[in-house]
Amino acid sequence: MRFTPENFPPYQLLDPVATGERQADQKTRQLERLYHLTQKHSWDGRAVLGALIDRHGPPGAGLEPRTRDALRRVMTVLMWGELAAWNISADLALEIPDLEAKMAATAQVFDEARHFYVLRDYVSQLGTSERIGGLPNRLFTKVLSAPTLCQKLVGMQLLFETNAVVMFRRIGESELCPILHELLPYFERDESRHVGLGVMYAPKLIERMSRAEARATARFQLECTLLLMASGFVFREDFAALGLDQRQMAIRVSSMQDEVVKQMVEVSGRSVLRAVASPRAGVGPKILDFIHPADGIASAPAWHQRVHGAIIRAAHRLDRAYS
Ligand SMILES: [Fe+2]
Numbered sequence: 179m180r181f182t183p184e185n186f187p188p189y190q191l192l193d194p195v196a197t198g199e200r201q202a203d204q205k206t207r208q209l210e211r212l213y214h215l216t217q218k219h220s221w222d223g224r225a226v227l228g229a230l231i232d233r234h235g236p237p238g239a240g241l242e243p244r245t246r247d248a249l250r251r252v253m254t255v256l257m258w259g260e261l262a263a264w265n266i267s268a269d270l271a272l273e274i275p276d277l278e279a280k281m282a283a284t285a286q287v288f289d290e291a292r293h294f295y296v297l298r299d300y301v302s303q304l305g306t307s308e309r310i311g312g313l314p315n316r317l318f319t320k321v322l323s324a325p326t327l328c329q330k331l332v333g334m335q336l337l338f339e340t341n342a343v344v345m346f347r348r349i350g351e352s353e354l355c356p357i358l359h360e361l362l363p364y365f366e367r368d369e370s371r372h373v374g375l376g377v378m379y380a381p382k383l384i385e386r387m388s389r390a391e392a393r394a395t396a397r398f399q400l401e402c403t404l405l406l407m408a409s410g411f412v413f414r415e416d417f418a419a420l421g422l423d424q425r426q427m428a429i430r431v432s433s434m435q436d437e438v439v440k441q442m443v444e445v446s447g448r449s450v451l452r453a454v455a456s457p458r459a460g461v462g463p464k465i466l467d468f469i470h471p472a473d474g475i476a477s478a479p480a481w482h483q484r485v486h487g488a489i490i491r492a493a494h495r496l497d498r499a500y501s
């Protein structure tokens with residue numbers, strides 16, 4: 179909510195009856211709790227990263243050049259994703275009119291700023307940071323410039339956060355880098371908390387939507403998901419070099435997103451499905467099996483390998499064309 183001389187101060191925020199009603203609502207209390215939890219679990223990024231570098235040596239020490247390059251490319255995209263998340267959560271904090279959801283978004287701004295500077299410090303020591311491809315760039319700018327609050331929440335809380343949680347977990351678990359092994363659980367904990375704002379606040383916005391607005395939100399989610407999938411094709415070789423199983427990560431992201439949509443339905447009823455979809459609904463599982471066949475693409479039928487190869491080439495062309 180942008181304040182103007184006409185609507186500032188918003189005295190209704192302090193209205194005792196409205197405050198009492200808000201406090202009686204469980205979702206509202208949980209949103210406010212997200213803010214306090216952020217403060218309680220806040221960590222000092224400089225101290226944590228500094229201590230890890232003192233203990234394990236500089237980032238990427240001892241890695242093969244190919245692995246190091248792949249790690250730098252993946253961490254660079256995650257780093258810029260954190261800057262996008264910082265800006266999007268700042269937009270949410272500015273635009274959300276409801277007090278408790280505004281507090282939750284503000285807490286997220288604080289976390290994302292720390293995530294960005296810690297990854298900047300890590301990546302800058304890993305080697306020269308490079309330009310990111312056109313596909314991730316499109317995805318970030320699409321959510322950064324989303325025209326409505328709800329689309330920003332869907333892009334950020336449902337899509338970015340779930341992908342970030344899974345990638346942080348897998349890279350951390352992989353023990354590629356002892357620093358990331360200990361550092362990324364801090365990120366994962368914060369990102370898991372951020373999903374809560376989407377679960378509790380997006381349904382409130384969807385309730386008030388016209389049919390056309392709900393359709394536009396569903397279309398936005400689909401377009402972002404397609405951009406995410408196309409970006410995944412471009413990073414295939416890097417993930418392979420890092421020993422990260424893309425099928426396993428995609429299954430984990432789908433099940434997290436499915437869980438988020440289920441929680442939204444539990445909290446607010448099935449009407450939320452007008453505007454958001456679970457990746458497990460409809461043809462979602464078939465698409466996942468096509469992109470990441472259970473037995474690997476080398477064991478898939480010849481036609482499947484041909485189409486798959488053509489999609490990878492097209493994704494690389496798009497990635498270059500957009501940059
Ligand atoms: Fe983050």
Ligand SMILES: [Fe+2]
Binds near residue numbers: 263290339369372
């Ligand atoms: Fe986040």
